[in-house]
Amino acid sequence: MLSAKSLFEEILHDDESFRLFCSIAASGESQGGWENGRIAALVPESERTLAPKVARHGADEDKHGRIFHALMKKRGLTPVDIPHETDYTMLLEKHGIGLAHDQLRRDQPLGVQDIVTYLAHSRVTEQRASEQMDLLRRYFADHPDIGRAVRMISQDEDNHLAYCHEELLRFAYAGHGQAIQRTLRTCALAEIRIYRDVSLAVMDHMGRLLGWTRAKSALLAAGIHAVYAYERAVGWRRMVSLRMPERRDALGGPATTMADIA
Numbered sequence: 001m002l003s004a005k006s007l008f009e010e011i012l013h014d015d016e017s018f019r020l021f022c023s024i025a026a027s028g029e030s031q032g033g034w035e036n037g038r039i040a041a042l043v044p045e046s047e048r049t050l051a052p053k054v055a056r057h058g059a060d061e062d063k064h065g066r067i068f069h070a071l072m073k074k075r076g077l078t079p080v081d082i083p084h085e086t087d088y089t090m091l092l093e094k095h096g097i098g099l100a101h102d103q104l105r106r107d108q109p110l111g112v113q114d115i116v117t118y119l120a121h122s123r124v125t126e127q128r129a130s131e132q133m134d135l136l137r138r139y140f141a142d143h144p145d146i147g148r149a150v151r152m153i154s155q156d157e158d159n160h161l162a163y164c165h166e167e168l169l170r171f172a173y174a175g176h177g178q179a180i181q182r183t184l185r186t187c188a189l190a191e192i193r194i195y196r197d198v199s200l201a202v203m204d205h206m207g208r209l210l211g212w213t214r215a216k217s218a219l220l221a222a223g224i225h226a227v228y229a230y231e232r233a234v235g236w237r238r239m240v241s242l243r244m245p246e247r248r249d250a251l252g253g254p255a256t257t258m259a260d261i262a
Helices: 004-013 015-042 045-074 088-094 101-105 112-140 147-210 214-233 235-239
Strands: none
Touching (some): 004 015, 015 045, 015 147, 045 112, 088 147, 112 147, 112 235, 147 214, 147 235
């Protein structure tokens, strides 16, 4: 029976598909680390108290990238160049979601609206990351090779999502509510489209590596399109709602390190 668990197990057990999976994940996490690091350095003076949390967010993403590299190294594998069409983070940036990399490369301080845009973008993408890692944690939390890494990354992603909710609500109370909702909706509708396209591309590459039949590939593609249809109709709304999280000040403490999963 074809299921999310069996699909992940198939990818996990084959060296080439596992290498591609980890390479794609590491690339996205490392890019997120760079983006957050630059934003932390450019936070406007009026929001300097936010900078350590943004920096912590970036440090977590960098750590996740290193974890995926370590998982490959443990199996004697080296990273591969990821296909452009599977690069979720860069495709979001290319379509104008979040802050442009050209802007982040400059040493000009960001404005408050830029911070709102960053947090709205993060709230949408961290929703996706939290859900994906929750799925992996459900199936592989006790896996001898990847279980501890999955649990750590999943907890971090939940922290990131909680932080985005809390900070966006703070800005909403300060009078940015309409801009936040407008930006969240734009980001969510773009993200679900890009996630669909990236998912189709990743499954195409995995299918070739694992020798899937046309019928299996077609079934998986149909499932991806069905998820997109649901998200386009109503599912995107889960990405734009805001509520005060139970986990307050989620990025206010010390970050966990790779030593904690060694």
